[in-house]
Amino acid sequence: MKDFMTGNHAVANAVKLCRTPFIAAYPITPQTAIYEKLSEWEASGLLKGIMMRTESEHSAMAACIAASLTGVRTFTATSSQGLALMHEMLHFAAGCRAPVVMANVNRLLAAPWGFWADQLDSLSQRDTGWIQFYCENGQEALDTVIQAYRIAEQVYLPVMISLEAFFVSHFMEVVDLPEQEQVDRFLPPIDLPHKFDIDKPGFLVPVVSSELYRKYKHIAQGSMDSVKKVAVTMDQEFEKEFGRGYGIVEVVMLEDAEIVLVTAGSITSTTRMVVKDLRKQGHKIGLLKIRLFRPFPVEAARDALRGKTRVAIIDRNISLGSGGIFCQELRAALIHSPDHPLTYSYIAGVGGTDVTPEVIQKIAFDALSRKEPMDAPIWIME
């Protein structure tokens, strides 16, 4: 059923369709509409369950972990400062192997203050053991929330779905809302094996020896790795049921590309237009979209870029002292590629600055014109 709504409301609708009965959250611009919509539905009974309006994001994540470990499907949403505030509990959730699903609206981190789109908030959390997806638009965010529950409840790792502040969270588009029966078919009721059980009491989260901690991390790494395949399978199943599929990466016009632009999030949408236009002008240009960031789709990215000579990665983030984070990760993925392509790191859109088709064109031509490798990121300002 088609409807017209913001990315935030698309996410809220996904949560309702997944019949998530437990939400613990705290409002923060630009996530607030997700919180408000879920709150309205919970209060009216349209969303069956309980919504805890916690005193902080740290508490929200703790409540989600606890509820998840008691055996119910949970959800929270946050952004920027809120995500940073729950940092400790992000590690805790992954360590508990709790299948919590969270939407993060990518917003720049203070200081200085701002509310605009920047990916650093979620990328800063890439070591916490959470599966991470980056969505281009509201439809993809909605679909990814539904897929996320299947993935999380299979591998027992929490999932973070990122959508950019305002460009996706507040932008209204036509969204295809799946029917409840379709979602019920795709997403069975949760049945956690390690739920908190008063009749068979256990001790959750003990102190362990070094060797045992190492063993847990080793096992978790195996589960995280399996997500590269699991996410593809779930996406294919999703496509069969709902008619839409995304993959863990997506390639556009890559076959004879002399330069490949690598993007994530809403910049991908703009880049699709630029690639089409530049192709019409005779330039051999292609696009690689990274959708799954954790685990990093090493094999898929390497396969997509095999034989390519020149890659320009556009990062709407900057890790001070290093560079764009998608670039870092992609360079690491390509290190063993024979005929390692030249990779150029472009910083565009930091702080929510607009990444227009002109900016992307500028990046493409800049990368094409370079002869020498360049480690440092290249900042593109309008």
Place this chain on the structure above:
Amino acid sequence: MAFPEQEPNLLRTGHAACAGCGLAIGMKLVLQAMGPRTIAVIVPSCEGAIGGVYPNTSYGVATIHSAFEIAAPTAAGIANALKIQGRDDN
């Protein structure tokens, strides 16, 4: 007035508190009063140490050892989830 010893003792022997610790005695009495259908929420503190190291624990009830400042939302999360599951007769 002396408290009669009750069975079962829900804070079992072998806990890791200091000898003579009042907190351990307090925990034992609280658990006696609350009974076996209890979920204990513990945060990093002496209580966290009293629990012991895997694979042993002295707690005789279902227990969760969570992080700093997080006992209240953890407990609320569990309570609400039990309510959702229709298991809130504890």
